[in-house]
Amino acid sequence: MLKTKANDDKVDTLLTKGLVPIIDLAHCGTEEAPVRSVxxxxxxxxxxxxxxxGLCLLVNHGISDEKLKTAWDHLDDFVDLPNDVRELYIRTGDDNHGYVRPGVERFDGKTPELRxxxxxxxxxxxNLPEEPLPGFAEHISSLAQDFKALSRFILQALAVSLDIxxxxxxxxxxxxxxxxxxxESTLRxxxxPPIIEDTDDKNDFVKGSCIYSYQRCLSDQPDFRPESNPRDEINELDGNEENKNTTVRQLPNGEMIRCGAHTDYGTFTLLAQDSxxxxxxxxxxSEKWQRVGHLPGAILINCGEILxxxxxxxxxxxxxxxxxxxxxHIRSRGRHSIAFFCHPDNLTMISPNDLPNTEAGTDTVDKKPRKKSFKAAKEKVYNAYQLIQKRFRETYGQQNSH
Structure with missing residues (x-):
């Protein structure tokens, strides 16, 4: 029992191993006048x-924890609204704006996602739930502008990084x-929901000695409770004990997950999370799944497919x-996050030959075998809107109209 508790309290992550780069954005200036040296x-x-x-953490980025927490409070209030009120703001059709219920999105194409x-x-x-939730629109709009300003700074730094x-x-x-x-840039x-012990026989399932329930999602359809705990099996990729830690796992097909495996569609993503x-x-x-870890107050940036x-x-x-x-102790807390997906303007043509003066710096990379997705992109040029709509269809499938 003591051993179980010790294992439960320890989370081995890339961050604890010092494998996540951290960039300090202090003194970067304003959106209108960024400091050139920074x-x-x-x-x-x-x-x-x-x-x-493919990722790093940004600190001193200028978006306060309090502003992020208030946004999560607004989302909690929205989730607590009656179903008929939430349905007024549902995401429909090709328009990405709006509310998405648990179980609708399937980033891997098959596994319903719990969020x-x-x-x-x-x-x-x-287009925002201001009437049922006074203050929602004003606060979220202000936060969205903060993420937009941060993205504009990053876009300039990215250009510098590529010597363009x-x-x-x-x-x-x-x-x-x-x-x-x-x-199609989106603040998400x-x-x-947390997964906690519960004794309501109608709303729980048993796996071994543990009983779990999905709190706020119990009224949502479909019933997406898994038959087994998707964290039961360790991925022994290297066949030795050293790699049997909490950062390397496999997730059997057909079970519930919070968000399925995918790459983001756009230029880059900024992610703030509360835990x-x-x-x-x-x-x-690498083919290993590794836990990232959490640095309070930091915003994670990762590359998307267009970049x-x-x-x-x-x-x-x-x-x-x-x-x-x-x-x-982690799964019983639930989790909030805010992602800002930075996308190019819809009519922007996306081609691997668009960036000027970058060939000299890519010699070593060019020697590596090209992936099928890259070859396809090189053969046929799409605009940004076509690319993201293709990915939306893959994610939502027939549920896109719900």
Missing amino acids: VNRVGHQLQKCLSEK HAFNICTLNAT PQSFFLEKHSHMLSGDHDN LLYY EGGLEVKLPG SIWTKERYPALPHRVVIPEQQ
Whole structure:
């Protein structure tokens, strides 16, 4: 029993191993007048972080914890609204804006995902639940502008990292959150319900000696309670005891997960989270799922597919997922996060030959075998809107109209 508790309290993560790069954005200036020396310094740091790891953590980014926590409170209040009120804000059709119920999204194409999500693609108050939740629209709009400003700084630093004109990416992302359907950038509020002991026979299931319930999702359909705990098996990829730790796991097909394995679709993603919560990644060149860990106050940035195409995979899109943690004290807390998906303007053509003057720096990368996805992108050029709609269809399938 003592051994079980000790294992339960220890979470071995990339962060605890010192394997997650950290970039300090202090003194970066304003959106209108960023400090050139800081842009250059962050650009060089991003070049190393994103090419080697596909992600890094940003600190002193200027978005307060209190502002993030208030946004999560607003999402909690929305989830607590009656079903008929929430249905007024449901995501429908090709428009990514709106509420997404648990069990609708399937990033791996088959496994229903346990979370509530509210996508904000426009800051028009008529499309936000301001009437049932006074203050929601104003606060979320302000937070969205903060993420947009941070993204604009990152876009300039990314250009520096690739030794191209500093305004190159800014010009291709000029309509973020404009509300006129010219850009698919999205602020996404996420709530993953806790999994806790419960004695209500109608709402629980038993796995071994543990009884779990999915709290706020009990009224939602379909019934997506798994038949077994998806954290039961350890992925013994290297066949030795050293790798049997909490950062390397496998998830059998057909079971419940908080967020299925995928790569993000756009240029990059900024992620704020309130706890460790089960976020796992596959680092470039590795097939191991490894737990990232949580640094309070930090925002994680990871590359998306479009940036990977643009850079000829110098900056790889990072596979990631959110699993149900095996540690009781983690899974019983639930998890909140906020993701800002930075996308190019819809009519921006996405081609691996778009970036000027980058060939000299890609010799070593070009010697590596090209993946099928890269070859396909090279053969046929899409605009940003076509690419994201293709990925939405894969994620939502026939449930897109619900």
